[in-house]
Amino acid sequence: MKEHKLIVIVGPTAVGKTAVAIQVAEHLGTEIISADSRQIYRELTIGTAKPDEAELKRVPHHFIDSHSIKEDYDAASYGRDALSLIHRLFEQHKFLVLCGGSGLYVKAVLEGFDEIPDVPDEIREHLTKNFEQHGIVWLQEQMCALDPEHFAALDQQNPHRLMRALEVKIGTGQSIASFRKQAKLQHPFEVIKIGLELPREELYSRIDARMDQMVAAGLFDEATQLYAYRHHNALQTVGYQEIFDYMDGKYDREEAVRLLKRNSRRYAKRQLTWFKRDEETLWMNPGNIQAILNLIN
């Protein structure tokens, strides 16, 4: 029996993760490590459904407002940063809560990534530029020429995957496949994974209602102020891109709101697909706090 326990709370957007995590953390007298790839940015507030001030006061949170949209941050960096924080916090706490909807971020903490040497930024810039100019065919040709074996195995229509594979091949001289060891991190603490789930219809009406609330709270104003940063990675985000396109005159405000809701629903579906694959996750209704607490004790 390991002495420390990490309570991991995952689930789709708008299912009620924040409220559950706070109640669990309060009950255990501990802190919350957020695993949300957008709530880390201090410039994004309304559109990311961050915990509000009162909630942040009730329980100490980490990785909320910890970064700026002007910085580049990614899942691997998060995984390293979060894990070292977890080790530190376990010196004071028996329990910790890790809560968030970014599946890859959670995976970065729990399983880790294979070690792949850093590659210079210029390589990715070069690839991105050529992709923009010549399209995906150019990436496919490069990949086919440089690493035909892995090219055959990967998702050939996916520009991000092609660019990642190419930057590793160019930067290290080795195929990205050669770094894949499939080794998972071993932790000195116990992990309890809880997935929060609601009937699909209920989840979707919650998403729609929350989008209306965000719009009423000034989401369009927030996005307008961030327009200049719209090409930053942090703003490749549901809730902002739709408004930038509206500002560009691609459609009217009503259509923007419709797309905000639709894209949030689709995002929730993708999250569910990701989290459902993990057979260790225990699925619970977010309204049943008592059952959730029983799982932990």
Add this chain to the structure above:
RNA sequence: GGUGAUGUAGCUCAGUUGGUAGAGCAAAGGACUGAAAAUCCUUGUGUCGGGGGUUCGAUUCCCUCCAUCACCA
């Protein structure tokens, strides 16, 4: 009450010179190890309003009923 139009997928509609039907939107399922709220792949879900007639065969033609809409009273 009269005249006309419409009734096909969850929605808006197309179509079948008679051989049981297809687009857009919405939706569903999936992949995913360094951009992950990203990126990518797959999928048409249907008593063609009800009933009857003609026909080898009707969603299509004819009759009738129902519903909706418009206009006239």
